[in-house]
Amino acid sequence: MIGKLLKKEKKLPIEPKHYKVGVTSGIPSIDKATAPQxxxxxxxxxxxxxxxxxxxxxxxxPIDIEKLRSIGEAQKLEFTIHGATNVSLPTTSAEKLEYKxxxxxxxxxxxxxxxxxxxxxxxxxxxxPSPFFYRETRKWSYLLVDENGNPIEDKLLRSEKALNWFxxxxxxxxxxxxxxxxxxxxxxxxxxxxxxxxxEFEKLFGEEKExxxxxxxxxxxxxxxxxxxxxxxxxxxxxxxxxVAWDMYENKDPxxxxxxxxxxxxxxxESGEEGKLVDxxxxxxxxxxxxxxxKDLEKNKITLLIEVPDCRSASYRGHFRLxxxxxxxxxxxxxxxxxxxxxxxFEHVAxxxxxxxxxxxxxxxxxGEYVKMLHVGSNPSPAHLHIPVERGDIYLYKLMxxxxxxxxxxxxxxxxxxxxxxxxxxxxxSVQNLKRMAIYLEADIPPDKLPKEFFGLTEGEIERERxxxxxxxxxxxxxxxxxxxxxxxxxxxxxxxxxxxKEVWEREEFR
Amino acid sequence: MGALIxxxxxxxxxxxxxxxxxxxxxxxxxxxxxxVKKYQDWIEINPRSNLYQEMMRKRQAIEQNVARILSTISDxxxxxxxxxxDLRKFEQVLEHFEKNKLDTLKSDFVDLVDSQTPTAMHKxxxxxxxxxxxxxxxxxxxxxxxxxxxxxxxxxxLLRIKWMLFQEWMEKYRKAxxxxxxxxxxxxxxxxxxxxxxxxxxxxxxxxxxxLKVGESKYSGLDDPTxxxxxxxxxxxxxxxxxxxxxxxxxKKGKYYSYLDIEIxxxxxxxxxxxKETMEIDIKVYVKTKKEIEEIEESIKKKEELxxxxxxxxxxxSPEEEKExxxxxxxxxxxxxFLKKILSSKEGEPKEVAAAVKEEFxxxxxxxxxxIGGLKFKRHPI
Numbered sequence: 001m002i003g004k005l006l007k008k009e010k011k012l013p014i015e016p017k018h019y020k021v022g023v024t025s026g027i028p029s030i031d032k033a034t035a036p037q038x039x040x041x042x043x044x045x046x047x048x049x050x051x052x053x054x055x056x057x058x059x060x061x062p063i064d065i066e067k068l069r070s071i072g073e074a075q076k077l078e079f080t081i082h083g084a085t086n087v088s089l090p091t092t093s094a095e096k097l098e099y100k101x102x103x104x105x106x107x108x109x110x111x112x113x114x115x116x117x118x119x120x121x122x123x124x125x126x127x128x129p130s131p132f133f134y135r136e137t138r139k140w141s142y143l144l145v146d147e148n149g150n151p152i153e154d155k156l157l158r159s160e161k162a163l164n165w166f167x168x169x170x171x172x173x174x175x176x177x178x179x180x181x182x183x184x185x186x187x188x189x190x191x192x193x194x195x196x197x198x199x200e201f202e203k204l205f206g207e208e209k210e211x212x213x214x215x216x217x218x219x220x221x222x223x224x225x226x227x228x229x230x231x232x233x234x235x236x237x238x239x240x241x242x243x244v245a246w247d248m249y250e251n252k253d254p255x256x257x258x259x260x261x262x263x264x265x266x267x268x269x270e271s272g273e274e275g276k277l278v279d280x281x282x283x284x285x286x287x288x289x290x291x292x293x294x295k296d297l298e299k300n301k302i303t304l305l306i307e308v309p310d311c312r313s314a315s316y317r318g319h320f321r322l323x324x325x326x327x328x329x330x331x332x333x334x335x336x337x338x339x340x341x342x343x344x345x346f347e348h349v350a351x352x353x354x355x356x357x358x359x360x361x362x363x364x365x366x367x368g369e370y371v372k373m374l375h376v377g378s379n380p381s382p383a384h385l386h387i388p389v390e391r392g393d394i395y396l397y398k399l400m401x402x403x404x405x406x407x408x409x410x411x412x413x414x415x416x417x418x419x420x421x422x423x424x425x426x427x428x429x430s431v432q433n434l435k436r437m438a439i440y441l442e443a444d445i446p447p448d449k450l451p452k453e454f455f456g457l458t459e460g461e462i463e464r465e466r467x468x469x470x471x472x473x474x475x476x477x478x479x480x481x482x483x484x485x486x487x488x489x490x491x492x493x494x495x496x497x498x499x500x501x502k503e504v505w506e507r508e509e510f511r
Numbered sequence: 512m513g514a515l516i517x518x519x520x521x522x523x524x525x526x527x528x529x530x531x532x533x534x535x536x537x538x539x540x541x542x543x544x545x546x547v548k549k550y551q552d553w554i555e556i557n558p559r560s561n562l563y564q565e566m567m568r569k570r571q572a573i574e575q576n577v578a579r580i581l582s583t584i585s586d587x588x589x590x591x592x593x594x595x596x597d598l599r600k601f602e603q604v605l606e607h608f609e610k611n612k613l614d615t616l617k618s619d620f621v622d623l624v625d626s627q628t629p630t631a632m633h634k635x636x637x638x639x640x641x642x643x644x645x646x647x648x649x650x651x652x653x654x655x656x657x658x659x660x661x662x663x664x665x666x667x668x669l670l671r672i673k674w675m676l677f678q679e680w681m682e683k684y685r686k687a688x689x690x691x692x693x694x695x696x697x698x699x700x701x702x703x704x705x706x707x708x709x710x711x712x713x714x715x716x717x718x719x720x721x722x723l724k725v726g727e728s729k730y731s732g733l734d735d736p737t738x739x740x741x742x743x744x745x746x747x748x749x750x751x752x753x754x755x756x757x758x759x760x761x762x763k764k765g766k767y768y769s770y771l772d773i774e775i776x777x778x779x780x781x782x783x784x785x786x787k788e789t790m791e792i793d794i795k796v797y798v799k800t801k802k803e804i805e806e807i808e809e810s811i812k813k814k815e816e817l818x819x820x821x822x823x824x825x826x827x828x829s830p831e832e833e834k835e836x837x838x839x840x841x842x843x844x845x846x847x848x849f850l851k852k853i854l855s856s857k858e859g860e861p862k863e864v865a866a867a868v869k870e871e872f873x874x875x876x877x878x879x880x881x882x883i884g885g886l887k888f889k890r891h892p893i
Contacts, residue, residue, distance in 0.1 A: 045643065048663065076664050431642060432646040
């Protein structure tokens, strides 16, 4: 039986053809090393693909870049870059300064990738929790932008529904006296006569009055925006998100449709589904950034990979932006560019308290085609451990098998270790186990048909074990016999006669 | 039941005379057509006599020779086992080459040869510096395979070096193993031949030891008051079984036999500066069938075989045979009791056969008297 299985394994290639198994270099600051030093350390891990972990585009100096390029050329390696490995790139932020930093850093990463010769840049889809967590953290409105980096007020004025919602929000936030004062001001402006305005004001009551107050707020907001009066509008990122959400809803954006369905933003919030709104708008911001990079990516043939983010804090679990692989795939489909693909990190999915298998099975029938990279380890858990890949990890194989069924036929499979673990226990058998899994996947062997070797030893390993056993088979009897020990040999005896130590002839036994 | 006739003859004379008579009796029996077989013989020596001491010295000298040769045989046997063990191992390695068992050879190389180098592959794996190195090494079947591996050039470089060293080692190893196999085979043949030669060498000594067994006295001759301790007194004995076919008018020759059980004991007394010999001859006459004679012959043959078996035991026996040797003593006893049973049994033989046997014995007895000459035997009534 073993022989048959071994023969079967013999027929398989020694390396996977389409999947590229690799490792990550580790975060430089954790190991207190430069990026080239980190890369040099992982050059000998049995792979051809190395993902260079960079915390910032500026993490590599020109000398570092030169060294990395040399290493890549000399070792004939394929590099990818993991940008902002320390989770510092606010890709879905609506705040102006952060938004600009994302644009700038992304452009820089492309430049660095080009110089190093990296073929892909991987970044997390987000590192922020839902803006609903920060609704009271207010900023001046001019510090908030839409998905394209334009002032959020512009989008606010373009969307009647958004303006209506925002005016209502403002109305609720201010006292009735303030609103009435604003109404009188609005009527004065309308009738250009103070007395007439006061008469009309007195006539108003009930719903009619409420309606006019709302109009007065809307007019006020328009005026403030048009006049660029900086100190008047006060917003949180939460407002920016809902304004963009209204815009998406009104314009029937596919991202909205695919992630949120038919409900409008307020209906979603009221039904407790604001998470979907956040995911859709976060995807929209990411789309805005990516669209600006497409030309550069195409020109340099660099693939941008958007990775499922890890949950930065247990308190954010369930309230993080754009974490589900399915939603990220919606963004990929929307952008629809071969140089933009996604990375699934099973460990990261688990950190959000999600059922990893369920999330993978929730992907559309062809969503796997948009997956270009996997970050893997064994036993994904909310603890974010990145455990080395264990032999016979059927769960991991099943996850990859489900992705393959959905079109993940090639791409990178990387063991990501993050950093910190001692070298002798950092890699263990991860690479060889992943390569075997990749070979079995390419051979289209379903999880329930995997040979016993998948869980046990290879042919070579079995032979090695056999030889060691043969050499030590009489050890249990050692020292219990009066007759010459069974491991004693004639040659050994001759050496003993010459009074050489026992260890010497034991070593020389096979020479 | 019992013997047909029993006779006892006692002769005393100068040393040598009774012995001459003994040989003449054997000649007479043969001339009269008897088959004569010696069943056993023995010698008893006064343990306080000089002769006893001399006999014991002879025995010890033989024992020492036997011990020396047996020790050599034991050493050779141990060497042969060790050589066989080595040979088996080397032949096994040679088979790995012949059957191109590359994984097996790689195992030996990785665990026993390369492991001694500063850049041992398994150490590099254990340290986490090259975690896939051994795994990749086992993937390689030919040098070109290294290029197919999706690993860095550093690893490929290291694998190329290890592969080259592996090839070099295999070449030298194969040659060395082959030479050793040839040498060990020669050595083994040589040891086996020497062992056989030594086994043959020890046989006469073992036979002598067998003959010189020290045992309890069967004969009470030494209690004879005429035998004085301290003198070189020897009591020896022999038991002969003799038979010849008889025929009558109505019974064909070959169906019945005249069978004689002859026990002879000889005392040599040395006293007062002169020596004398006394010989006692006990003769029992039986009628035996052909089948009984065949059984007696078989028993005598088995007794002979048992002696050889004991000798073989000294020389070294295979485990299967050892069991047989262990049973030896019991078998001796069985043979003795079997023979006694045969001798004591008496079928209802025809009276005319018994008469013929008696007549034959009377005739033999008369011839015996002639041999002794001058001495008068008492004629017993038939």
